[in-house]
Amino acid sequence: MKKFLQGNEACALGAIYAGCRFYAGYPITPSSEIMERMAVELPKVDGVFIQMEDEIASMGAVVGAAWAGAKAMTATSGPGLTLMLENIGYAIMTETPCVVVDIQRAGPSTGQATKPASGDIMQVRWGASGDYEIIALSPWSVTEMYEMTIQAFNLSETYRLPVFLMADEAVGHLRESAILSKDISVIPRSGKTDLPPFGNPQDNSVTPMPAFGQGRKLSVTGSTHDHWGYRKTQSPEVQAKSVSRFCNKILQHLGKICSYEKYFVSEDTEILVIAYGFTARSALKAVEVARQKSIKAGLIRLKTLWPFPYMLFHPECFGTSNISKIIVPEMNQGQIIREVQRVADRDVFSYNKSDGTVITALEIIEKIEQI
Amino acid sequence: MKEYSITIRDDLCKGCAICVEICPKNILAMSPESTVSGYLLAQIIEVKKCIGCMECELHCPDLAIEVIDKNEKVPAG
Amino acid sequence: MILDKYLRSEVFPTPFCQGCGHGILMQAILRAVDESASDGIDIDKMAFVSGIGCAAWIPSPHFAADTLHTTHGRPIAFATGIKLVNPSLKVVVVSGDGDLSAIGGNHLIHSARRNLELTVICANNSIYGMTGGQVAPTTPCGIKTATTQQGSTEPPFDLCRLVWGAGATYIARSTVYHIRELIKYLKNAFLHQGFSFIDVISPCYTHFGRRNPQRAGATPSEMVLNLKNIAIHAKSPQELFTFPSVGTLSPPSGRTCNQKDRILIGEFTTI
Ligand code: SF4
Ligand code: SF4
Ligand code: SF4
Numbered sequence: 001m002k003k004f005l006q007g008n009e010a011c012a013l014g015a016i017y018a019g020c021r022f023y024a025g026y027p028i029t030p031s032s033e034i035m036e037r038m039a040v041e042l043p044k045v046d047g048v049f050i051q052m053e054d055e056i057a058s059m060g061a062v063v064g065a066a067w068a069g070a071k072a073m074t075a076t077s078g079p080g081l082t083l084m085l086e087n088i089g090y091a092i093m094t095e096t097p098c099v100v101v102d103i104q105r106a107g108p109s110t111g112q113a114t115k116p117a118s119g120d121i122m123q124v125r126w127g128a129s130g131d132y133e134i135i136a137l138s139p140w141s142v143t144e145m146y147e148m149t150i151q152a153f154n155l156s157e158t159y160r161l162p163v164f165l166m167a168d169e170a171v172g173h174l175r176e177s178a179i180l181s182k183d184i185s186v187i188p189r190s191g192k193t194d195l196p197p198f199g200n201p202q203d204n205s206v207t208p209m210p211a212f213g214q215g216r217k218l219s220v221t222g223s224t225h226d227h228w229g230y231r232k233t234q235s236p237e238v239q240a241k242s243v244s245r246f247c248n249k250i251l252q253h254l255g256k257i258c259s260y261e262k263y264f265v266s267e268d269t270e271i272l273v274i275a276y277g278f279t280a281r282s283a284l285k286a287v288e289v290a291r292q293k294s295i296k297a298g299l300i301r302l303k304t305l306w307p308f309p310y311m312l313f314h315p316e317c318f319g320t321s322n323i324s325k326i327i328v329p330e331m332n333q334g335q336i337i338r339e340v341q342r343v344a345d346r347d348v349f350s351y352n353k354s355d356g357t358v359i360t361a362l363e364i365i366e367k368i369e370q371i
Numbered sequence: 372m373k374e375y376s377i378t379i380r381d382d383l384c385k386g387c388a389i390c391v392e393i394c395p396k397n398i399l400a401m402s403p404e405s406t407v408s409g410y411l412l413a414q415i416i417e418v419k420k421c422i423g424c425m426e427c428e429l430h431c432p433d434l435a436i437e438v439i440d441k442n443e444k445v446p447a448g
Numbered sequence: 449m450i451l452d453k454y455l456r457s458e459v460f461p462t463p464f465c466q467g468c469g470h471g472i473l474m475q476a477i478l479r480a481v482d483e484s485a486s487d488g489i490d491i492d493k494m495a496f497v498s499g500i501g502c503a504a505w506i507p508s509p510h511f512a513a514d515t516l517h518t519t520h521g522r523p524i525a526f527a528t529g530i531k532l533v534n535p536s537l538k539v540v541v542v543s544g545d546g547d548l549s550a551i552g553g554n555h556l557i558h559s560a561r562r563n564l565e566l567t568v569i570c571a572n573n574s575i576y577g578m579t580g581g582q583v584a585p586t587t588p589c590g591i592k593t594a595t596t597q598q599g600s601t602e603p604p605f606d607l608c609r610l611v612w613g614a615g616a617t618y619i620a621r622s623t624v625y626h627i628r629e630l631i632k633y634l635k636n637a638f639l640h641q642g643f644s645f646i647d648v649i650s651p652c653y654t655h656f657g658r659r660n661p662q663r664a665g666a667t668p669s670e671m672v673l674n675l676k677n678i679a680i681h682a683k684s685p686q687e688l689f690t691f692p693s694v695g696t697l698s699p700p701s702g703r704t705c706n707q708k709d710r711i712l713i714g715e716f717t718t719i
Contacts, residue, residue: 022533048532053558057525060518060555064497064529067516068537072529090519212514212530213537215492219456219509221517230459230509231517383460387467389669410466428449429479429627430672432471433461437449446450 001182007145007167007174008075011101012037014149015073018186020099021047022072024061026054026080029113030169031103034075055080059087059100066096067220069211071153071189075101077169078120079110082127088162089128090222092246095198097156097189097209099149100124101165103172106356115356116169118277121335124164125306131243133250135257136164136306138276139171142178148303150184155257157187159249160206166305168331170278170358192216196227204245250307258309264291265298271368272323274340276302279329279359286364296322297368305336313343325371327351329359347371374441375421379413383435386410390427390436396420399427423447454478454491459509464502467668469650470571472624474506476648477542477569480634489638494538497527499552501578502652503544503571521552524559527566538567538638545572545586549605553585560614560643567637567644570607573652581655588709592659608688608716611645618644619688619717624651625675626713633715649675649711663709675711682714 005013012034015023023038035051042049048065052058058074065072076084081102091098104120106112124136135155137148145167152163190208197210197218210216219229224239232238250257264287265272271290275283280301290297300312312318326344328337329351337350351367353359377398384406390413391399398421402414413436421438425447428438438447455478464471481491491513498504500520508517514537518526523541531539541548548556548570559566575593576582583593583600586607590599608619618640622630630648637644651657653668665671682688691712 022529024529050528050532052525052528053554056522057528057555057558060522060525061529061532063518064516064526064531065533066529067514067526068495068530068533070533072533086519087522087525211534212495212516213493213534216514217456217492217512218514219517220515221508222519223517385461385466387668389467389672392669392673408461429475430472430625431475432464432468434449434451434455434471434475 001180002177003180004177005142005175006033007142007172008033008103009037010142010146010178010180011075011149011165012041013180014146015099015153016041016045017184018071018150018153019188020071020073020153021045022062022065022070023047023074024050024052024058024065024072025074025076026052026058028077028080030105030172031075031077031101034101055083056086059084062098063087063091063094063096066098067212069189069213071097073099073101075103077103077105078107078123081120081123085127089130091162092128092132092134093222094220095160095206096162097160098162099152099156099165100162101149101167104166104168106354112356114169116278116331116358117354117356118168118279118331118335119354120166121305121332124166132246134161134164134306135159135250135304136166138166138302138305140277140280140301141171142174142176145171146178146180147184150186154187157189157209159253160209166277168277197229198225198227199245201227204241204248206249254307254309254311257304257307258311259303260309260312261301261303263287263299263301265300268296268322269298270296270322270324271298271371272326273297273299273364273368274302274326274328274336275299276305276336279331282359282361283329283364285361286368289361289365290368295368302336308339310343315345318344325349327364327367327371329364329367331359373423375418375423375447376439376441377415377418377421378437378439379415380435381406381412383433384410384412385433386412387432388413389430389432393426393430395424395426396422450482451475451478454481454512456509456512462510463505465654467653467672468502469573469624469652469672470502470506472627472672473571473648473650474510476624476627476630477506477634478511480631480638483631484635484638487639489538493536494540495530497523497530497539497541499523499543499547501544501547501576503542504547506542506571521547521550522555523547524552524555524566524568528559528564531564531566541566541568542571544577545570545574545607546576546584549607549610550585556611557614560611560616560645563615563617563642565641565643567640569634570645570647571650572607572647573650573656574604575652575656577652577655581659591656591663593655607647608645612688612717615643616645617642617717620715621647621649621711621713623649623675623679623711623713625672626679629713636715651675678709679711679713682712682716685714685716687712688716
């Protein structure tokens with residue numbers, strides 16, 4: 001189905017399609033349209049919408065809803081995300097599937113509420129305390145706001161963790177013609193099982209998400225716990241095993257989780273642009289223009305920011321290529337570039353912008369020509 | 372007249388003496404012996420006078436004490 | 449004993465200190481569940497949600513039920529999500545005074561305002577127990593704590609008045625000494641259709657009593673028995689507003705510390 005609509009609205013429709021039946025949130029620009037649309041859509045499908053007293057409570061209610069058996073979501077922007085991180089950490093520790101949408105705006109703090117940025121990439125990666133891996137997706141179009149919301153729910157059900165949809169304001173408020181497919185498969189909430197609720201003792205793998213009211217007498221805690229949910233606050237073994245599960249359930253499935261698109265990346269590519277979100281739209285135009293000018297540029301668009309697709313830069317697929325220079329344009333002072341620098345054995349150049357405006361194709365072309 | 376029996380679980384009792392001090396009939400006392408966990412254990416000194424009021428059981432923070440109605444073999448109260 | 453079927457026996461003995469009031473409250477809650485069976489209360493259709501602190505350990509892990517041990521101050525927010533998604537569950541929050549009224553105060557007043565059917569049980573020891581005895585918003589004036597060595601100078605919250613102002617429709621206060629009344633109030637709260645709140649005065653000898661033996665009692669048992677002397681039964685629900693007290697061990701009148709320790713107990717609102 002083709003429709004002309006806003007990114008934030010497409011996100012809400014994707015959530016409903018994915019089976020989201022609970023939304024708790026708190027108003028914050030530029031994400032509020034998601035909440036407003038959920039308030040309209042959820043009652044139509046017997047879902048529950050509630051506006052909470054703050055973002056801390058919103059995230060708490062989302063986790064509670066997930067344990068009561070619902071697929072649940074919230075949406076916010078950077079300052080609200082900061083408040084949510086407390087209970088996001090809890091969701092990570094208790095392996096609670098849910099979706100958190102961050103429509104990023106210029107910061108720090110209140111910053112510029114209506115202006116785009118990609119300033120929260122590291123906030124979602126490292127904002128909660130302790131050791132863990134997370135999943136964060138970065139849409140570049142209204143169609144992807146819809147599709148990636150569904151994907152976020154699917155990933156959260158598969159790996160039992162909060163999954164982030166990290167759009168910048170420019171994509172959240174973008175209005176364009178979008179395809180709202182009805183053919184995307186949806187992973188349902190798992191049914192009742194007798195497996196331990198927190199990891200399989202045999203191989204430490206993820207077990208199906210149970211629910212309250214099934215008579216299982218679940219013990220759920222944000223303290224370190226064993227496979228049955230009993231607090232083990234003194235055991236080095238249980239602590240180590242928990243962290244290893246939180247990390248390995250993601251790291252061992254990089255190939256399945258990470259997705260990206262390549263444009264003009266072939267044997268001859270010499271300059272590689274790595275971009276995500278709205279910036280990738282400008283980067284694609286820039287690479288097209290560069291090719292017209294006979295500059296051998298290519299683009300990798302990251303659809304998954306976390307886990308970072310480290311395998312992309314594995315010497316086996318990267319080592320023999322002609323790529324000698326990499327440009328990472330970002331609407332921040334350089335966040336994803338650090339990951340690129342960690343793994344890419346090439347000259348890496350940044351193009352950073354934190355003035356609340358988007359990066360244009362022209363700016364990226366200039367940078368390509370300059371290096 | 373009703374008769375009661377009282378059991379005190381020494382694996383649970385922490386020797387707080389709440390039961391001893393709350394009992395209206397002075398049925399209980401603190402023993403000089405310590406429990407496995409190192410607490411002084413509550414003990415029964417004169418169960419015959421117990422009136423089955425349940426005050427001791429209801430106020431035990433460690434669910435260590437139980438009052439049973441001997442004739443009916445059921446919990447008192 | 450009759451409560452065995454509600455307990456995860458493998459986690460006993462409890463981690464609570466000798467004579468901690470929270471153990472008595474634990475027993476009161478389970479007895480209320482047991483005595484409410486004929487009214488359709490079934491522990492398998494209940495969810496117990498708690499925050500952080502000694503009180504939060506009352507249900508988690510001791511209760512053989514669905515238990516959610518959450519973050520500090522936030523149990524009511526989690527409970528709201530559970531209740532809205534599965535209204536057939538009886539959702540009960542058990543947490544401490546610091547958890548519910550300091551860090552979690554915002555959630556407490558807003559859930560009272562929404563009047564969602566939740567039962568919130570405040571295990572009120574008027575101090576931060578687990579973290580080592582720091583002053584709480586409920587600490588009576590003059591009480592010495594780890595962070596008020598000369599005695600607390602701030603007036604404490606009366607939590608029953610607070611939730612009344614916010615719109616709670618069942619409000620009661622009791623103490624762990626008055627356990628039969630407490631059980632009755634808990635049963636009434638479980639059956640109440642709307643937001644119910646019970647403030648339960650529950651002694652912490654380790655941190656409160658030890659530092660204030662003259663006012664609180666010189667031993668754990670004295671502290672529990674002392675509640676009998678300082679509690680006053682409300683003659684009418686309206687007394688909540690006229691009693692010269694804000695409901696904790698040593699209430700101030702206005703901003704002046706009143707050294708006369710007394711607590712008003714009873715059911716204050718049963719709409
Ligand atoms: S009240 Fe319980 S824990 Fe305390 S002394 Fe008596 S039996 Fe032991
Ligand atoms: S039941 Fe009553 S009389 Fe008997 S031991 Fe307990 S407190 Fe004393
Ligand atoms: S510190 Fe106080 S509240 Fe905590 S278990 Fe000990 S006596 Fe109870």
